[in-house]
Amino acid sequence: MLPREKVFRDPVHNYIHVQHQVIxxxxxxxxxxxxxxxxxxxxSNMVFQGAEHTRFTHSLGVYEVARQICDNFQRNYPTQNGGADGLWNDDERLVALCAALLHDIGHGAYSHTFEHIFGTDHEEITRRILTDPSTEVNKVLRGVSPDFPAKVASVIDHSYPNPQVVQMISSQIDADRMDYLLRDAYNTGTNYGLFDLTRILRVMRPYAGGIAFEPSGMHAVEDYIVSRFQMYQQIYFHPVSRSMEVILTKLLERAKELFEAGDFDERFNPRLLAPFFNKNFTLHDYLMLDDGVLNTYFHYWLDYPDPTLSDLAARFLDRRPFKSATFTTSSANLLPAMADLVAAAGFDRRYYTATDSNFDLPYDQYDPTSATPKTQIEIMQLDDTLEELSTLSPLVGAITGKVTGDERFYFPKQMLAKPGTPGYTATIAQFQRYLLNGEVIDPQLLQ
Structure with missing residues (x-):
């Protein structure tokens, strides 16, 4: 324990309280x-200009939510026999807090886009950072006990034997999700992600199978589910954010193609990306990258002699997103012809057209046959029996198991040139006829 508690100011939680030296x-x-x-x-900061917050601030926030959960459990539900009674054993506090703080430590530069291109897995990287003796994180964790790094890693990969600790960090209502919804809502300037965190924390309680909620808090939990649903539809699935991700993906794909073909101009050689292009990177190589490193390379590539690479770098850095239209299974057959028209207009279809799918399951019941079974939200009744949330809440029941989202076709904005303007051609006219008359989308919803 620290001789005196240290605090960090935070716009979401007011103060983040640190009481352990290891933290x-x-x-x-x-x-x-x-x-x-x-x-x-x-x-997403290219759409919501306030969204400049980082994985660091979120990680501290998840730690703080987990700390408050531990305090509530120890105050109101302390075990009398080492946890065999299904109540909270405070000996689990430190492993829970470390897992909360470190759960995202393996995220790479531009996170999910980078993973898609280079085949990395941030969860696997997280485990490596925790257990590799070369990292400072591992050294600190080993200071607790030799097996402590493996314990924290097992919480993150869901193999830790105490389900209360695992569900505190990863479940359908956990410290991670509760912090990122509130934090993302605050920084994007929206109200969609707001819910009553204080009330939810008060009605959480441990039991032998994990974490449940008191019936009096059911409406606060409902509000959380709806808030999460709205954040995905309005923020995380925003079509312009997805467009910038498409451009980033195409930019890295083009750089990778040039490098693998041996055509990369040495004057612009991305030395820190080379191990990833060569598919032979170390943990040290991974930790050398961040958003700023990639942006620096993108600035170099503005002057690169390959016109596709330089143009995509400019589109990304100067925020010139592609346009998009939704499509369905009934209109997907039009997409190859539309991509051909983009190519006929002078764009390389490999880098200037794309489809993108974003779907989310706001809430689902536990299905042991699923490849990724979800821990369902349990409401503990007065007689200590458990009822799954959607069976008690008509609101949650209405969205349980309902997948939401859309599929979009992305293309250069130039394909929407108006008749009479210098860029308007018969090819573009045909593209627009497909777009509007082919029922790809209601023209009023074109993004």
């Missing part, structure tokens, strides 16, 4: 400090 030491490791240089919402 403070972990915060000060290079691996944690790297998260200051990785945006929490990737490219």
């Amino acid at each position: 403070l030491d972990l915060i000060n490791t290079p691996e944690m400090q790297r998260l200051r240089r990785i945006h929490q919402l990737g490219v």
Whole structure:
């Protein structure tokens, strides 16, 4: 324990309270400090200009929510026999807090886009950072006990034997989701993600199978589910954010293609990306990258002799997103012809057209046959029996198991040139006829 509690000011939680030396030491490791240089919402700051918050601030927030859960459990539901009674054993506090703080430490530069291109897995990287003796994080964790790094890693990969600790960090209502909804809502300037965190924390309670909620808090939990649903539809699935992700993806794909073909101009050689292009990177290579490093390479590539690479770099840095239209299974057959028209207009269809799908399941019941079974939200009745949330809440029941989202076709804005303007051609006219008369989308909803 620290001789005196340390606090960090935070716009969401007011104060983040640190009481353990190991937590403070972990915060000060290079691996944690790297998260200051990785945006929490990737490219969404190009749509919501306030979304400049980072994985670092989110990680501290998740730690703080977990700390409050531990305090509530220890105050109101302390075990009398080491946890065999299904109540909270406070010996689990430190592993829970470390897992909460470190759960995102493996995220890379521009997170999910980078993973898609280079085949990395941030959860696997997280486990490596925790267990690799070369990292400062591992050194700090080993200071607790030799097996402590593996314990924290097992919480993150869901194999830790105490389900209360696992569900505190990863479930359909956990410290991670509760912090990012509130934090993302605050920084994007929206109200969609707001819910009563204080009330939810008060009605959480441990039981032998994990974490449940008291019936009096059911409406606060409903509000959380609806808030999450709205954030995905309005923020995380925003078509312009997805457009900038498409451009980032195409930019990295083009750089990778040039590098693999041996055509990359040495004057612009992305030395820190080379191990990823060569598919032979180390943990050290991974930790050398952040959003700023990639942006620096993108600035170099503005002057690159390959016109596709330089143009995509300019589109990304100068925020010139592609346009998009939704499509369905009935209109998907039009997309190859539309991509051909984009190519006929002078664009390489490999880099200037794309389809993107974003779907979310706001809430689902537990299905043991699923490849990724979800921990369902349980309401503990007065007789200590458990009822799954959607069976008690008509509101949650209405969206349970309902997948929401859309599929979009992305293309250059130039394909929407108006008749009479210099860029308007017969090819573009044909593209627009497909777009509007082919019923790809209601023209009023074109993004």
